[in-house]
Every structure is written in C-alpha cells, then in structure tokens.
Amino acid sequence: MAVTGCTTTNETPSTTTGGTITVAEVNEVTSFNPNTPQGNLDMNAKLTGYTRSGFFYLDDKLNIIPDKSFGTVEKTSDDPLTVKYTLAKTATWSDGTPVTADDMMLAWAVQSGFFNDSTTDADGNVTSGTTYFDYAGDTSGLGLADKPVVGDDNTSITLTYSEPYADWQLINPIDAPAHVVADHAGVALKDVMSAMQTMPRGDAAKPAAPNDALKTFADFWNTGFDATSLPTDKTLYLSSAGMVLDSWVPKQSITLVRNPDYKGDLKPKVDKIVVRFIGDAQAQVTALQNGEVDIINPQASADTIKSLEALKNVTTLTGNQFSYDHLDISFNTKVFKDANVRKAFLMTVPRQQILDAIVTPQNPDATLDDSQLFFPGTDAYDAAIKVNGSSAYDKVDIDGAKALLAGATPEVRVLYNTKNPNRVASFQALQASAAKAGFKVIDGGAENWGSLLGSGTYDASIFGWISSGVGVAGVPQIFSTKGGGNYSGYSNAQVDSLAKQLQVTLDKKAQDDIQTQIDTLLWGDGYGVPLFVAPGVMANSNNVTGVVYYPGQAGVGWNYWEWAKK
Template sequence: MHIKGRKVRYAVSAVAVAGVAALALSACTTTGSTSTSTAAQGGTVTVAVVNDLTSLNSQTPQGNLDTNGQVGYLDGSYGSGFQYINDKFQIVHDDKFGTFEKTSDSPLTVKYTLNKADKWSDGQPITADDMVLGWAMQSGYYDSSTLDQNTGKVLKGTQYFTPAAGTAGIDQTSYPEVSDDNLSITLKYAKPYVDWELFNPMAQPSHIVAKKAGLSSAADLTKLLKGLPKGDKTNPAPIDPTLKKAADFVNTGYDITAYPTDKDLVVSSGAFYVSGWTPGQSITMSKNKYYAGGMKPNVDKIVFRIIPDANAQVTALQNGEVDIINPQASADTLTALKATSAKVLTGDQVSYDHLDLNFGSKVFADAKVREAFLKTIPRQQILDSIVTPVNPKAEILNSQIWLPSQSDYKASVEQNGSDKYSKVDIEGAKALLAGATPTIRILYNTNNPNRVDEFGAIQASAAKAGFKIVDAGSPDWSTLLPGGNYDASLFGWISPGAGTSQIPQLFTTGGGGNYNRYNAKNDVAVQTQTTIDKGELVKLEQQIDKATFSDGYGLPLFQLPGVFGVNARVDGAKYMGNQTGPFWNFWEWSVKSSKK
C-alpha cells in the first residue's frame, strides 16, 4: 500500500492526494497480451501529479510514496514484471516478460521463468540472479534481528533489507532453487501463503547492487547469498559486511534530491527509465529500448508534471500543458473540469484518509488521553466539507480493514467498537482528561488543501476539550513520517486493491508502514498471510479491526472519490482507483499528434 498518498508484492503507500485501502479485496486472475500494435506510435504524454519524486526505490519505508511507486511501476522496480493489477482488480500475468506457475500445493511451490530476451536498460541480461536478490530483499531470510515491541528498532542481531511491505508470507520460503540456464527460480513455502500470486521476485538489478557492494558480478552476489545461513534470532550470526553493504545501498542508495549523476541508479527492467528530473517541476521517463515484456508502450516518453494544487492542474489541462490529471476530487474541481473539453473519468479510490496516533509519543502513552483526543475528532464535519459535495452518498469510514462497498464491512463495523467515536463528545473527553491540557503535535502535508482543512477542523474541536494542538505540518511531511517526531499524523493510504500483504505491513511491530509504532501485542496480522480459509481470514481481520479501535490506534476518516481529466489528444486512458492511478495501463496510451 502506498502513502498517497504499493512488485507486486504490493506495499501500501502514503500520499498527499489520497491515501490505505481495501486491505481485504480479493482478486481474480487473467492472462493475455497487453500489446496494442495498431495504436499510433511515438510522442509524449504529460501527466500532472501531486507529489514530487524522493526515491528511485519505493519499496522502503521512507520511499513508500505514491509518485515514487508510479515511477517504479513504469521502470519495473515496483508493480510490474511478471504481473500487474487491472482496473477490475484482477491479477494479470505478463507472460511475455516471464511466466510463473504453482507446481505444488503441499508444500506450496511456485516456479518463475524469465523470457531469455529480457534485458536491463543498460543492455545487461536479466537472470535468475536478479530474482534471487529480489527474493532476498523481500523475504527477510538472512535477518536475525529482535525488534523493540514499541519502537520497532533492532535490539540485537541484524536486519539487512527493510522492505516497506514487510516480510510476512515470503518469510516462509527457503533459499530458491535456481535452474541450470539461470533463467528460473523455484520457491518452496513452509506454510500456505494467501497472496503467493502477487509476489514478484523482480526489484533492483543484481549486477548494480553487487557492484555497489564491492563485488565483481551478479553471480558473485548470488554465490554470497547462497553461502550465508538463514538468520537465527536465538543465536545471531556476526553481521556479513558485504551483504550489509548491499542492503544499505538498496535501503537508502536510491533516495535522491537531484537527478543522479550515477546512471547506475536509473537502470530499469521496465518499459521506461528515468531520463531526467527537475525537482519540484517535472520527471521525464524515456522508453527502454531493451524492454521485451508485454507492457510495451506506444509513446516514447511520459513526463510527470508536479502540480500539487487541483485548480492549477485543471488550468494546466485546459491550456494543453498536461494531457492527464488526477487531482483531489472536489465539487469545485469537478465543476471546473466539466467546463473544459477534457474527458472526465470518475470512480471510488481504494484509499482512505486517516488520523493515526503515535504510540511512541509520551502524551499518548496514556490510553485515556488517546480516547479523549479521538472523542474530539469531527469526522462528520470533515466528511461534509471535503467529500459530500463530490459524493452525497459518502459516509464516515468506520473500519481500518474494509471499505463501505465491501461485503464484510458492515459486519465488522457492528463488532469493532467504532460506535464509541460516532459523534464528537467534548464532555466525555473533558471527563477523561480530568483537567489536564495535553499538547498534541499533528504532522500533515501543508501543500494538500484537504489535509489543511482536516487539521483546522480537528484543532478547533480538540481545543474545546482542553487540548493544545500544535501545527507540525510540513511540505516535507512524507520524509518526516518515519521519524516519529510528532504525536499524531494525518495522511492517506492507497492500495493495489488486491491481496492482504498490507495488513502486516501496517499492524505488526516493525511493519514497513507502521509509522505510528503501533504494537498489537500478538501475531494476528502475520497469521492473515498464511490463512487460506476465507471465513477464518475474515475472523482474523475482524480481530485486528476491533483491536485498533480498542487500543486507540487512530480513526479512519473517509474513502476518497477519484477523478481523472484526459484531453482529446490522448487515447487509451481508463479510470483506475488503486495506487497506480492513470498509469496503470500506460502501454495502451497513444497520442493523436506527436508534436510534443
């Protein structure tokens, strides 16, 4: 899941436009060609986005941002390769890039085979070495770390890679079996894994990571990985300096503040690579001439224009400065869009805005203070000012697991205790505080009008109960989120709309998306990854949903509506409510004129 504002071993993401999402959505599977050979070829499509680029690896806690993930979707480092999610939330296999199949149920065994024509954008072949590294990055196989139950920090042992999606499920695999031709790997699971079909072993290029670790080749890195023992928390082995160097590069080496002079950082396995970036203005992605997969684009370039303001996005679309926009939906935005000649696409997003309390904060160590603060949150007022003008049928979101359109939502709401916060209760909050006047620092995105409005409404309401609300908002909120130097945060989650890997990511100690240091004191979230029975899985998810309200985790606010604006120059764009947004079918785009 991505911070919205997502490899498909999808991470959720936090983003400035919207934000977890349908954690419990299931997905069907389809196969088929993704090519559109009859479409016009060439040209550039320019897309307005809210957030700027911060990292070329969106699969780390600090890089888990919507724009980073969308760039990663185009360059193959996130959400594309062996499969992708379509607009019906089905898993689609890209058999032209490579095939994967379950060869056994007991034990669960899955084989991945690359197309021998696959190459990285620097011309180097894509091999099983790359998949072994991708598996190592996502499985936690070599970790021997014991984490602090409150902060998630390592107390002893070693944690090598830090995937935002966590390791639950993939941590049940043994070292991969590699084929003699170095094009296939086979994974065996010790326990069933509900989302096995969403795991994608492709990530960063092994030959680049090996180079940064001081090794001569990808084969040398694979040899190192094969020779190292599985991590043992009870008897941690000494840290391996070469693997640590490789992991440190993957964890932080792709975080950037300017277009990298080191071209190794932009090597891509996907249809595009990042060919330029002017921070605060635009990101340019150019076609990877070596790409052999099924998501072959018709256009030569895709340009991201960073435009945080929704009205400015509409103006840019009207003026022909951009071709596609995905602004925050509001009544004003829709009215302005409908006044243009652009095609308007609308629908729900598998995303929601939420308020999280930081369990690492001293002020919220007291459960009564948490409950008192949550009693002051004017959720209906926030909904009415932001969402109702766009969707009159919208309602307050009362689950951390399901969205209102999902079949299990109502039953969970009836048992999860969310009714405690159904209305603002200032007197109840005062009684819990017993005269105390706690200071609460709230982090949010000051460039996001919705978050500014949410903060203002919360500040005014909480003050009536005696809280002193400090504005800790920042345009750099996404980089501040993992640090925990705040008491509460306002942001959004947006998910792929398929699978359940988001649950342990958010609700386990040390989870890659557990920014608020929540400690559920059990492994229910991890159990969801190995529970195949649908009824039992729903029961576990209901337990988590109930625990979040009982523990004062925070409050979900509302599901976000979505809107795209597409000018007549571009064909092929379709609405998508997940974290890939309008980019989900980029290979189907074409332009009627290639003048740009």
Template sequence: MSEKTWRTRALAGGAGLVIGAFALAACSAPGGGGESTEAPVADATITIAETNEFTSTNSASATGNLDINGKVNYLTRSGFYYVSDSYEVVPDTSFGTYEIVSEDPLEVKYTLNEGLKWSDGDPIDTDDLIFGWAATSGVFDDATFDADGAVVSGTQYFQYAGSTEGVNTSTIKDVADDKLSLTLAYDTPFVDWNIVGLIDQPVHVVADKAGVEVDELISTILETPRGDADNPVEPNATIKAAADFWNTGFDMTSLPDDPSLFLSSGAWIIDSWEPTQSMTLKVNPEYTGDLKPQFDTLVVRFIGDPQAQVTALQNEEVDLIVPQASGDTLEALNAIDGIEVLQGSQLSYDHLDLTFAGPFADQNVREAFLKTIPRQQLVDTLIKPVVADAEVLNSQLFIPAQPAYEEAVAANGSDAYAEVDIEGAKELLAGATPTIRLMYNINNPNRVAAFEAIQASAAEAGFVIEDVGREDWGSQLGSDIYDAVIFGWISPGVGNGTIPQIFASYGGSNFNKYANARVDEIGTTIPVTLDLDEIDQLTIEADTELFKDAYGLPLFQGPGLEAHTSRLQGVTFMGNQTGPLWNFWEWTVSE
C-alpha cells in the same frame, strides 16, 4: 493528496504505500489489457500531472515508499504480472511465467524469457530474482526491537516497506544453469503467492555499489541460514553491504550522473528530471515485452495544487490529471469543453494516527482526543460535494464496498466515536490540557482543512494543538517530531498484507510504535490462511483490537477523479496506487 503506499492492501497517492503493498494465478485483463500491439510508436508526447515530487528509484524501501516513486517504477520495470482496473492479477508472459508446481508443500516455479535486459544491456536473470527475494523476504533478519522500534540485538538488513510474512518462510531451490528459472519453496501455505514478483533492483548495480562481486553476493544469499531472533549472530558482511546500499542508495533529489542508479527493465526509461518541475521518460530501446507504448515520450509534471492541475489541463499544457477530488475541482472540470472526466472510488482512506508515546502513552488521553475528532464535519465539507452519499469510514481494515465491512463496523467498537463528545473528552482528561503536535501535508488542501477542524474541536476539550505540518511529512513518519499525523493509505487492490505491514509491531510501515500481541499473531496467521472467510474474521478481530487500543481513527474513503484531453484515448479509471497509468500501453494519441 500526498501519500504513502500500503503494500498489499498500499500510502495514498492522489492523496501518495515486489509483493503488493497497501506495495504490495492466471487471469485475463478486461478490454484486452496486456495484449501486444504492433502499432508503430508515434512521434508524440503525452504530459501528465502528478501531485508529488519524485524521490527514489527504489519504491520498495522504507524511505522510497511514496506513490509517485511507485508509478515511475511501474513505468520503468517489467515483471511477472500487473494489476488490472478490475483488480485482477494479470500475468505478463512477455516477461516470463510463474506457476505452482507443488501444492503441498507449496512450490512456485519462476521462468524468465530469454533475451531480457536491463537498459544498460546487462541480462536479467535468476541472479536478479534471488537478490529480489533476499531484499523483500526478510529471511536473514535476526533483530529484536524495543518499544520505540530500535534494534536492541541482532540485525535487520533490508529496510523493506512491505510485509515479509509468508515469503519469510520460503527458500530458493532448483536454480537452472542457464539462469532462466528457479523455484520458490514455502514451509507453509501462503495466500498471496501470486503477487510475489521477485524482480527488484538490478543486482549487478547493487553488488558494484556494495563493493562485492555478483557471484559472491548470490552464493552468500543462497548459502546463508535464515535469521533467528532468539539466536542472533554476527551480521553477514556481504549481505549487509548490499542491504546498506539498497536501503537508501537509490534515493535522490536530482538525476544522478551515474545512470546505473536509474536503470530500466520496462517500457520506459528516465531521460531527464528537473526537480520540482517535471520528469521526462523515453521509450526504452532494450525493452522487448508486449506492454509497449504507442508514443515515444512521456512527461510527468509535478503540480501539487488541484486547481493548478485543472488550469494546466484547460490550457492543454497537460493531457491527463489525477487531482485531489473536491467539489470545486469537479465543478471546474465539468466547465471545460473537450475533456473526459472519470470518477470512481479510490482504494484509499484518510486517517488520523496517534503515536504511542509522549502524551498518547496514556490511553485516556488517546480516547479523549479521538472523541473530539469531527469526522462527520470532514465528510460533509470535503467529500460530499464530490460523492453525495459519502459516509464516515468506520473501519481501519475494510472499505464499504467489501462484504465484511458492515460486520466489522457492528463489532469493532467504532460507535464510541460516532459523534464528537467534548464532555466525554473533558471527563477523561480530568482537567489536564495536553499539548499535541499534529503533523500533516501543508500542500494538501484536504489535510489542511482536517487539521484546522481538529484543532478547533480538540481545543474545546482542553487540548493545545501545535501545528507541525510540513512539506516533507512523508520522510518524517516514524520520527519524534509529532504526536499525531493525518495522512492516507492507498491499496493495490490485491493481497492480504495490510496487518503485518502497517499494524503489527514488526511491520515495515508501523510508524507509531503500536504493539498488540494479538494483532501481531493475526498478522502472522493471515498469510498462511487460505480460507478467505477465516481471513475476514481474523481481520475483524484485529480491527476491534485497534479501536479498543484507541489506535487512531479512519476518516473517509477517498473519492477518485481523473480527467484527460480528447487527444489522449484508452484511459480508464483505476482506484489503486498505479492510477490511470496501469494500461499506458493501450493509450493512443490523436493529433
């Protein structure tokens, strides 16, 4: 199940997409989550299985926005909040505090605790927050893009995978002399202010790699005017140097000799990595927060095959697995003694996206292809063996558990694709036999099955489906090697950034050249809208536009499956992209 992460609603993990993304208020965590424990750290190792291979210590970048990267980031970074298994935003006051100090205009004050350090001993201070704001806000961008997403004028600095809407109306003010507090002032209301975490990469590392001094970079960020696409200017050399490194400089295929590329501010630090095999994390000695693990070593094994994960669990080679859910996998797990199996609904969905170019530049061809997609067959064969009452997903923007789902389905036009309609597809094609290059993850059994079913059904209407499935599908998103792609998004469970991130023409995760002026308008309106009912209505309208344009099709919501050995306790089901790691500090080990 390899996915991206969808920032503020997150690409789907188990399946593998800062400000919460689809990445992406004072609440309390259920079960005491986040409370400090004084229990001694046990000399023990917990081993977990993950589907995808690690690729980057910058999960916020366009190239690093994969589920596994986000999970390692979660283990190795501290911040002002985390998301609980009931999808509440829970402040981590052992890192610092943030609070609204003015509602009109909206101003949020961030205060760091004293003594916070990166794992190299460098202090965590407002310089890091200011840089994080610059990297994830898009405030300096003045780029204009063509229909293919290429910059035709101006500059896009940071290739941030999430949505910058709302944050891009903000300004840094009142930076304290002791570098422990600052205020973020917004020009407009912003519904998701409480998931703007600011902390990102260590600014002293970025500055060093960019060849600039930290003071120079920070002063430039604070003094440079906002970008204006209508009046682009020459690129700022200092910010561009930092952005150029940030965009890809933390991507890796093996553990670098330079430890500054994998620093930690969190409870864990990367100790070693054997590519394609496993990664070992150790307790970070510089971490002083409350979310301290109760064991000293965490090993992440990369096991793509669900049955191989089950076998590893049965053989006690791993303690926790989150395999792609299937009837065979569930049956195999239920036959193992001495383990606990946890089930629930993932905040993820599989979908088919069409590129608005090549054969799919023609709306008739798009509609014809979508009429051939055997969605009910996929649900019956892939999902119902795990979730007996599973149904086809009929919204791009809501899942069935959300109150607005039924209203959206009644309005959005998804009924045009309720059943396979080969004759209707043939009529739209009018004798044409388009060749469609369909990309998917060849290591994901559900994606392989979906490809085969779509290939067979579409052929009946005259389509020629070319197999361009591959292992590195994630890095190819947005490229010109495919016409359609099957993958998944998974959400953090908080925030409202889905439309601006994925479906707006300016979105950091718009991979298929889709552009709709009304969807763009909705994408800029939702972040500044505080009425949740109004947000639902705007989202339903955008959902309707997506179906009207034959954007693609949602297939099904992903079922969630976790299993762990009896020696590991404290694990709960978590449906967002963090998965069961969300409360690693509550895990205990019995030998």
C-alpha cells in the same frame, strides 16, 4: 468497486503513434526505490510502474494479467505449495544487462526478511542482531518460503512454502538491479549471492555476526536510490520496462522516453511521457484546460469535477479508490502512552465535519469510514462495524474527552502534508475541535512529511494509504509490530498472532473473521481513526486515447503502453 465515467465526445483525428503525452501528478519523486520506509510514497511507486517490468500486473478490474515477455509463473505443487519463476530471454535492463536470478534473489531477500536476526525496542531501534534490508512491506508471507532453488542457467528460482500462503499469486520477485546495487556498494555480486546461498535463516534468539558483503550490499539498497534530482550515474535509474527516465527538473517535472533496450510486449505507443508535479487540484485543471498537460490525476473534490465537466474536449473519469485518509496515534511518544489520553484525543476528531467538507459535496451518499481494514460497500465492512467499537468515535464528544483528561492540557504535534489541501483542511478542523477539550495541537505539517514518518518527531499523523485492492498482506505490513509500514510504534501481541494466522488462511470468510478481530483490537487500543475513503478522479484531453480509470495504487499510468495521441 464500481467505476463510473462521465464523458464528453467530440470528433477527433485517428490515433497515431509517437509524440509526447504530459501527465500531472500531485507528488514529486523522492526515490528510485519505493520499497523502503522513506521511499514508500505513491509517486515513487508510480515511477517504477513506467520503468520496471514484472511477471504480472493488475488491470483496472484487479485481475492478474501475466506478462510472459518478462517471465512465467508456474505452481508446480499444492502440497507443499511450490512456485517456479522463470525469466524470459527478453527480460533486460536498460544498460543491456540481462535480468537474472540474481535480481530475483535480491527481491526475495528483501521481501522475505530471511536473513534478519534483529531485536528492536519499543521505538524500533535495533538492540541486537542485524536488519539487512529495511523493507516497507510485510515479510511474514514470503518468509514462509524456504531459500529459493536457483536453476535454468541462473534464469529461474523455485520457492517452496512451509504452509499455504493466501497471497502467493501476488508475489512478484523483482526489485532493483542486483548488479547495480553490488557495484555501488563496492562488493562483488558473486560474494553476495554466495552469502545468500550459504547463510542460514536469521534467528533473533541467536543472532550471528553480520555478513559483511550482504550488510554492505543491503545498506546501499536501503538508501542509495534516494534522490532529489537526476543522478549523473544512469545506472541508479535503470529500466526493464517500456520507458526510461531521461531528465528531472526538481519540483517541476520528470521526463521519460522510450527504452531502446526494451524487448517485451508492453511497448509504448508514444515517444515521450512528461510527468509534471502539480499539487493543487485546480492548477491541474487549469493546466489541462490550457493544453499544458494531457492527463491529470488530481485530488478529487466537487469543485474539481464541476470545473472538469465544464471543459470542452475533455473526458472525466470518476470512481471509488482503494485509498483512505486517516489520523494515526504515535505510540512511541510520551503524550500518548496513556490510553485515556489517546481515547480523549480521538473523541475530539470531527470526522463528520471533515467528511462533509471534503467528500459529501462530491458524493452526497458518503458515510463515515468505520473500519481500519475493510472498505465501505462490502459485506465484511457491514458486519465489522457492528462489533468493532468504532461507534464510540462517530461523534465528537468534548465532555467525554475532558473527563478522561481530568484537567490535563496535553500538547500534540501533528504531522501532515502542507501541500495537500485535504490534509490541511483536516488538520485545521482537528486543531480547532481538540482545543475545546484542552489539547494544544501543534502544527507539525511539512512538505517532506513522507521522510518523517516513523521518525518519532510527532505525536500523531494525517496521511493516506492506497491499497492494491487485492490480498491481505497490507494488514501485517501496517499493523504488526515489525510491519514495514508500521510508522506508529503500535504493538499488540494478539494483533501480531492474528496477522500471522491471516497470511496462511485461504478461506475468504475465515479471512474476514480474522480481520474483524484485528479491527476490534485496533479500535479498542485507540490506534487512530479513518477520516474518509478518498474518491477518485482522472481526466484527459480528447486528443489522447487509452486512458482508463484505475482504483488502485498504480494510478493513471497503470496502462501507459496503451496511451496514444490523436
């Protein structure tokens, strides 16, 4: 996607090292583990961007950039697909413990779901067997691999896949420090690793008694890193990257400092990075203007950009994002069991009104987002919207909704983030429009909306997904019955089958065809509606260098090690 920049240039002193850079972000940290359903929020992932190294990162053009100071990735065979991950000697946790294959085995167990043998009901409750790691991502891709072979004195693992895997290059087998999880779970790490080496693949048709050591270990991973303030135990927020968390003032800010134990190549130039939590976009602009922050990443709007462009000594960067706001129906609540009620509700969503209010003032050429899977501006999107059935929801149809309701006046509780102005505006527009058809839309907005996703306490939700911009793993993650990001209780056997097929399809055109089929099924089932593709804006004081616009989920801090003060 194209990225455009608007720059104000001024004479400034030369770049120096050291000092403090302060960044404004919209949301607050809620967990040091962004890979659980409740921890799967943007700011949690952004924090790990500062504090977790990996085998690679994605640059601003979405190229895969290896970090050989952490480790190397080698494809040793195409048939069968075999990939070896070897840790560098410089890979170290901030308590001085080396990163080892134990850590990679934890990441593999989480991301593959290898040991899970659970069956769940329509509401997602386990009815038999065991779910060990409650992973927010998709397990079907890495689940194609056999159990890793550990080698090189516990510094490497080798994965062999049973089938080709489309996203194998995006597998980054590193997660939380395994020794910390074991210590806090009260189990011996050697017992956990022994269980991983000896236990067979889980089989939901023949569930086994849970392994106590692995279950206790996984239980801590699932919830033990959630936090509302800085833990007294520093091991809960260890770093393997250039910065380490130093302090946290709840509802205000976190402070990161240089990690003295970091031995890798991506060393930060500054001594300290302060991340302030400022939800309101105009408040971020004001903080930048007053010199309270150096970099901001607010929610984009025409007013925000206009305010930024009026500031002196500020660089404003705008562009597209791999992010979109959407309204999702909850299939596991009573009101939407009836397909006609789902479709009637979606007919009342004033999508054009919401687009015109939030996006069009900034981008006059903005159009409705008519695909659940593809972003506008791509050939695949243009082809999909011709056949996927989205046109049925392009315009509000109150009469059509009334006909489907046949006099009923359903109550619908909608969850959204009350601290996000765009989500508030979307909810208010929806509430007023749906009332015309007879719906009683109840305000279910909450500050802690993220922790409520998938809880069954609401009937529909308004929130945003932000993608890495590469790969297809996000499709089964969100839309498969057992997808870790399926907060809607949505289940369609055809979608499950197609999503599984997608994971082993290497041809791009064939991938697009499969995704178009899924897109069509989603619209036909009344899954929900995309509201708009979110535009992006970042800005920085001209006393800071190295800030580069980024369209993906890593956000403004994707290259923090290149930031410097002038």
